[in-house]
Each structure stands twice: as structure tokens, then as C-alpha cells.
């Protein structure tokens with residue numbers, strides 16, 4: 140089945156309600172930022188070159204820290220993941236999403252486990268509308284019965300698992316720099332994200348944003364991904380050259396005017412952002428930054444967009460507390476559950492108001 144989006148409308152644009160019942164500050168804030176805002180493409184996202192990482196570790200560490208404490212967004216080049224491996228994973232992701240809805244429905248998202256396929260199901264509190272996308276999540280401990288077999292998508296499981304491992308490795312390398320700056324042991328976050336644990340909850344997410352039909356106009360309030368911050372420690376987004384739309388709203392100042400900066404996609408560059416979990420773990424030193432994926436404008440290509448995101452989320456049993464103990468300790472399991480439940484409650488409340 141080839142899904143195409145026809146004209147879209149929404150009556151839930153930029154909901155400005157804040158409600159302390161949901162507790163978490165980040166969420167209440169998110170509910171105020173669903174509008175278009177302004178574009179500011181003067182600003183650039185820092186590009187960090189990881190060539191000779193071991194020899195240049197101290198220099199790279201400072202660059203990462205600077206970017207993560209300032210914008211919370213940065214891009215990596217010469218990061219050690221061969222671009223051919225990235226393209227191979229993208230090719231298999233496209234093959235998977237090209238399956239019929241019936242076939243894909245054999246691998247449904249497992250409730251609460253972030254594993255499996257979902258279609259137009261994610262509603263962001265910022266917009267109250269479903270993101271115009273489908274996704275397939277890989278979370279290692281929960282993949283039983285979720286892999287298409289060799290006849291359906293040949294080599295899918297092998298390639299995607301290998302890619303997940305490479306993304307994890309790089310994520311841990313980046314996090315090791317933050318660990319040092321925070322005064323933790325270099326392998327502190329690697330231990331917190333151990334891949335061989337049953338409590339592992341880092342996730343590789345394959346994304347397919349649906350094409351817009353010829354002549355269709357994306358209605359206000361409709362997004363490929365509504366504005367949000369991520370829940371995790373570190374997100375690494377792989378994009379394809381020419382398939383833009385990701386925008387970032389960095390810094391306190393910009394938030395007042397809601398100035399959004401476009402991220403330029405390139406096959407060999409990885410776009411990274413800090414998530415809420417690491418912001419808390421760093422006593423707010425590292426910044427979790429708002430981002431979104433906008434729909435194509437009328438003069439832009441309206442084809443599909445593919446991306447892959449790797450979310451480094453500490454294992455469920457790991458306790459999160461910053462060196463300065465600014466916030467009480469909480470397990471990574473409870474932290475994520477709180478965020479997910481709060482999001483869900485916010486969306487339900489918005490539904491009830493309609």
C-alpha cells in the first residue's frame with residue numbers, strides 16, 4: 140500500500156493550555172509551542188569532526204560540551220559509521236515500509252515496550268494531531284516475532300541489528316565525553332546503557348514520513364513530527380541528502396520568538412540532540428532542545444522522507460541523578476514512564492476539550 144496524504148486540516152493548532160496536573164514542566168511547556176513560529180536560517184548547527192577521535196579526544200570533548208550546553212544540537216562528520224552502512228540500512232528500511240499494510244501489521248508495536256510497527260499513531264501534546272508518519276522500533280529485548288523473515292525483506296534483521304550496534308557504539312563514545320565533563324568515569328554512560336542487559340531500553344527507530352499528494356496542501360497544525368523534546372539521553376538522527384524538514388528551536392532567547400532553524404540533511408552527517416533524561420542527569424547543564432519536522436511547502440518536493448533515529452536511553456534499572464543532586468534520584472524506568480504517561484494524559488485531555 141502506498142499511502143499519500145491528501146488535504147489536511149486540524150482544529151487543534153497551538154494549544155496554549157498549561158495544566159499543572161501533569162506535573163512535568165517540559166510537557167506543559169511543549170503544549171504551548173505547536174504553532175508555526177518564525178524561521179531563522181542565519182543560525183547554524185555546530186558541525187563536529189570526529190576524525191582521529193582517540194588522539195583528539197580532549198579537543199572533541201570540549202567541542203561537544205560547548206555545543207551541548209549551548210544549542211543542545213550538533214552534527215557529527217567523520218564519525219566512523221561508514222556511509223555505505225547507513226545507505227544499506229536506509230535501503231532496507233524503505234523495503235520494509237513498502238510492504239503492504241497487512242504485512243506490516245504482522246509486526247505491531249508492543250504496548251509500552253517501544254518495539255514494532257505503528258502507523259500515524261503518535262500524537263504530540265504540542266499539536267494534538269497525529270504525526271504524518273509510520274515507524275518501526277527496534278528495542279533489543281523485545282524483538283520476538285517482530286522481524287520480517289528472509290522472504291519478506293531479505294537481510295533486514297541482520298543489517299538493522301548490525302546498524303543498531305554501530306549507532307550504540309558511537310552514542311557511547313559521545314556520551315563518554317559528557318561523562319568526563321560531568322566528573323563521572325569515562326565509561327559511566329556505557330555501563331548505564333549496557334546492550335546485554337534485559338533492562339536495555341535504547342531504541343533504533345526507522346521512520347517514513349508520508350508523501351503529500353500532488354496538489355494537496357498541508358493544513359495548519361499538521362506536521363511530519365510535531366514540536367517536541369526527546370525523552371532520552373542522546374538522539375542521533377540519520378537523514379538523507381535532499382530530504383529536509385527537521386527544524387530546531389534552540390536557546391531561551393529564541394524560544395520567546397519561536398525561531399526555528401532548518402537542519403541540512405546529508406547522508407554522511409549525523410544530527411545529534413540532547414534529550415530530557417540527560418538534561419536532568421547533568422543538573423540542567425546539557426540542553427534538551429525543541430525540534431520538529433515540518434511538512435513540505437508548496438514549492439518543495441512532496442515525496443516521502445526517510446530518517447533513522449537512535450535513542451540512547453539508560454537501562455530501566457539505572458538510577459538517574461546529577462553530580463550536584465539538583466533533582467531527586469529516579470530510575471530510568473520511572474522517568475520514562477512518567478514522561479510517556481504525562482504525554483498520553485495531555486493528549487487525552489485535549490481530545491476531551493474538542
Ligand SMILES: O=C(O)CCC(=O)C(=O)O
Pocket residue numbers: 344346364369376378385430431432446447448
Ligand atoms: O526524523 C527526524 O528528522 C527527527 C525525528 C525525531 O525528532 C524523533 O523521532 O524524535
Ligand SMILES: [Fe+2]
Pocket residue numbers: 367368369374430
Ligand atoms: Fe525527536
